[in-house]
Amino acid sequence: MNQKQYHLNLSSLMRKTVLYLVILAIVAFGVYYFIFSGTGNNMPYNTTEAGFTIKDTGAIGKIYMVATDGDGITIERTDSGWMVNKQYHALPSTLYMLLSTFTKQEALYPVTRNAHDNVISEMATGSIKTELYDRSGKKIKVFYVGGASVNNTGTNMLMEGASTPYVVHMQGFVGYLTPQYATHLKDWRDRTVFNIPANEIKTISVQYADKKENSFVINRDNDNVTVTADKNIMSSPDGLNRKRVDMYLHFFTNINCEGYINGLPDNDTTLKTAPRQSSIDITGIHGQHQHADIYWMAINRRSKNQSGSDGGMSEIPDNYDSDRLYAVINDYKDTIVIQHFVFRNIFRKAHEFYRKDMPKPPVPER
Numbered sequence: 361m362n363q364k365q366y367h368l369n370l371s372s373l374m375r376k377t378v379l380y381l382v383i384l385a386i387v388a389f390g391v392y393y394f395i396f397s398g399t400g401n402n403m404p405y406n407t408t409e410a411g412f413t414i415k416d417t418g419a420i421g422k423i424y425m426v427a428t429d430g431d432g433i434t435i436e437r438t439d440s441g442w443m444v445n446k447q448y449h450a451l452p453s454t455l456y457m458l459l460s461t462f463t464k465q466e467a468l469y470p471v472t473r474n475a476h477d478n479v480i481s482e483m484a485t486g487s488i489k490t491e492l493y494d495r496s497g498k499k500i501k502v503f504y505v506g507g508a509s510v511n512n513t514g515t516n517m518l519m520e521g522a523s524t525p526y527v528v529h530m531q532g533f534v535g536y537l538t539p540q541y542a543t544h545l546k547d548w549r550d551r552t553v554f555n556i557p558a559n560e561i562k563t564i565s566v567q568y569a570d571k572k573e574n575s576f577v578i579n580r581d582n583d584n585v586t587v588t589a590d591k592n593i594m595s596s597p598d599g600l601n602r603k604r605v606d607m608y609l610h611f612f613t614n615i616n617c618e619g620y621i622n623g624l625p626d627n628d629t630t631l632k633t634a635p636r637q638s639s640i641d642i643t644g645i646h647g648q649h650q651h652a653d654i655y656w657m658a659i660n661r662r663s664k665n666q667s668g669s670d671g672g673m674s675e676i677p678d679n680y681d682s683d684r685l686y687a688v689i690n691d692y693k694d695t696i697v698i699q700h701f702v703f704r705n706i707f708r709k710a711h712e713f714y715r716k717d718m719p720k721p722p723v724p725e726r
Contacts, residue, residue, distance in 0.1 A: 409522035410467035412503060414492065417459045421495035427488050431543040437495065449550035454542060461540040464533075467526040468514050479516050479525050482506060487518075488541045508536035551616040553652055553689055553698065554706075558609040560644045566706070569636040576710035578605060589710035596714040604713050611705040612642055617687065617696040627695055631655060634686060640706065653688045654698070657681040676700070 414420070426432035435450055436443050442450035471479050483506040492500040506516035506525070514527035515536040530537060542548060564578040576589040585605050588594070621627065634655040642650045656677065663681045676682050687698050700707075 409519045409524055410470075410526050411501070411519070412517055412526070412528050413464075413466050414462040414500070417462055419494050420459075420462075420492055420500070421497065422493040423458070424491040424493075425488055425541055425543050427543045428484075428486055433543050433545065433548055435548065444545065444548045444550075448545075448548075449552070451548055451550050454548055457540050458542075461530065461537055464530045465515075465528050465537060466530070467517075468529045469527055471509075471516060471525045471527060475510060476525070479506065480518075483516060483518060483525065488538070488543060490541060505538055505541045507538060512536065546620045546622070549620060551619065551696075552614070553617050553687065553696070554612045554615040554640075554642060554650050556612050556642055556644045556648055556650065558606075558613070560646060560648070561609050561612065562643045562645050563641070564609075564612070565639075565641040566708070567639045569638060574709040574711075576713065578608070580609070587710070587713045589713070593711045593714050596711070598714055598716045601713055601715060601717065603717065604715075608705075608708060608713070615702060615706070617689075617698045618684065619697055621686075621695050621697060624695075631686060631688065631695065634658065637685060638707070651689065651691075653692075654703075655686040655688075657684050657686055657697075 421437050423435045424432070434445055435455065436446070440449075442455055444450050483504055486507060488505040489502065490505060491502045494500055502520035504518045504520070506518070508514070509516055509527045513534065514529040515538055516525050517528045518525040528537065561578075561580055563580070566577075567575045573590045573593070576587055579586045579588070585602065587600055587605060634657065637654045637656050640652045640654065642648070657680060659679055659681055663683070683700055685698050685700065685703075687696050688694065689696060
């Protein structure tokens, strides 16, 4: 091949390459136009109507969500933290999940023309209206959260005032986002039962219903600490084990329940027939008072010890759940489920405070 022919071939190749690039650009533009311009099967793409991402959640002062079935919830930022319905502290995990969803959710594409009417109809009867306000009370945006998209990889959402719903997704998350928009109070309430720091505790009273000799009352006045119990226990030659008492005072910080069961059928009947396990009262130096009446839970289908007796290996009576108990808190307004695992350090016995620590075994020499 001579040099002239070589240059002719190179020039022809370059023209073909340019032509291919032009064709590719036209095709790419056509695909974009087909999907987002409204000439294809999809509704028009509008960045304002699709602005479901809220990057700065620090600007949010209030969130109001209400489902079409009537369940609604208001979460507000206050000086003492986020509050639910102006009464309860918000559950941190639920709050984090929702705020994280705000920052990561984004419109994937408009709902197709074929699905548009069905989606609108479904959202009219089953959606969650979400209103966001800034810290000064000014409305930021309002949108509606529907159900799963046709392929279950996104969530149908509609901005207030918009005509087009969008399929919204969150990168790294497979499924639909509706469960993150919880509107039931039980999903939002903080689950704290006891939460008083050791240095703020004034008194602790633990009264057992079945074995009175295990009951005790701790009184703390600065460095002066006493444990009042059965006279036979208090007369122990070992005397009061102050180290154990000081350790016990630290067991009442961030003690949470498993969940609320207010409003469940037969709740009153269940508690009337359930034997009381104990009553616990704590007061703080700043006037705090936290109280819980605790009841045994009968064995049920969730119980690990459904087979019955363990041969006396456990202090839990036969026929009662080995993992969970009922409790009534907040001036008898709330019924909750608690776990033995969480409360086991609290369920101490009076004689344990009047017993010496066992000496540590010597470390064997090598």
